[in-house]
Amino acid sequence: MEPVLFYGVPQGCSFGSVVVLEWLGQPYRLCRIEMMEQPWDPLYAKVNPLFKTPALLLEDGEPLTESLAILQHLVACDLSTRLGFEQGSxxxxxxxxxxxxxxxxxxxxxxxxxxxxxxxxxxxxxxxxxxxxxxxxxxxxxxxxxxxxxxxxxxxxxxxxxxxxxxxxxxxxxxxxxxxxxxxxxxxxxxxxxxxxDDPAVRFAEAIERGEQPTGQGHFRGHVSLQELEPRLAPDALSA
Structure with missing residues (x-):
């Protein structure tokens, strides 16, 4: 399965990661986290024991947390987009x-x-x-x-x-x-x-937060629930 971004609503800072995913044009999925619903699903502790968003579930089942790390990881996969740059430059x-x-x-x-x-x-x-x-x-x-x-x-x-x-x-x-x-x-x-x-990716992210079902640029593969993801979650996943 494609990488999965866990994004928080309402008004999560994960908004920027959704926009970057759209700009990159690579397949991905989303998992919606209602931050005002307490308590959060205890299964999310396998994604981030601190119970914060965003988090990115990588293809190998390892989670990556913190916006700075997630954004740098995403753009490093394709520097030709010029959304990020080569390390050391x-x-x-x-x-x-x-x-x-x-x-x-x-x-x-x-x-x-x-x-x-x-x-x-x-x-x-x-x-x-x-x-x-x-x-x-x-x-x-x-x-x-x-x-x-x-x-x-x-x-x-x-x-x-x-x-x-x-x-x-x-x-x-x-x-x-x-x-x-x-x-x-x-x-x-x-x-x-x-x-x-006015950017299509930002409009897409806004629609996602509102709970709509936009298609974006066609690289979004839909939402997935925490329960569906459980088999992919490493049992000893820790937040960096």
């Missing part, structure tokens, strides 16, 4: 630097907001503090990206890379949490996101 270093920023600093900036989203019973003061901290941190990240995109067509320059797919999945959280008007406050970032939303 200056282009690879620049891409790694951008991905590291997006998967750590920019992702973490939304932490207080997701804590507020997931937690009940907080006082009004605590809620206001989390929202203020989150807004300040996200604003700093958006300002940084907006400045980069003032001089570039894509995050790394003149051509798209997997970093653009990943930033789409994260930056949209600013709109989801209604932090500010991206179009007014960060017009270059807003322009970039609008351009990405």
């Amino acid at each position: 200056r282009e690879h270093d620049r891409l790694n630097q951008m991905l590291a920023y997006l998967t750590t600093d920019f992702f973490a900036a939304f932490g207080p907001l997701w804590t507020l989203y997931d937690t009940q019973g907080m006082s009004g003061v605590e809620q206001a503090l989390l929202r203020r901290l989150g807004r300040e941190q996200v604003a700093e990240g958006c300002a940084y990206l907006d400045g980069l995109l003032a001089k570039r067509e894509w995050l790394l320059g003149d051509a798209r890379s997997m970093a653009d797919a990943y930033v789409m999945g994260i930056a949209r959280w600013a709109e989801y949490h209604r932090l500010f008007d991206l179009g007014s406050d960060y017009p270059n970032l807003a322009r970039h996101l609008a351009k990405l939303r």
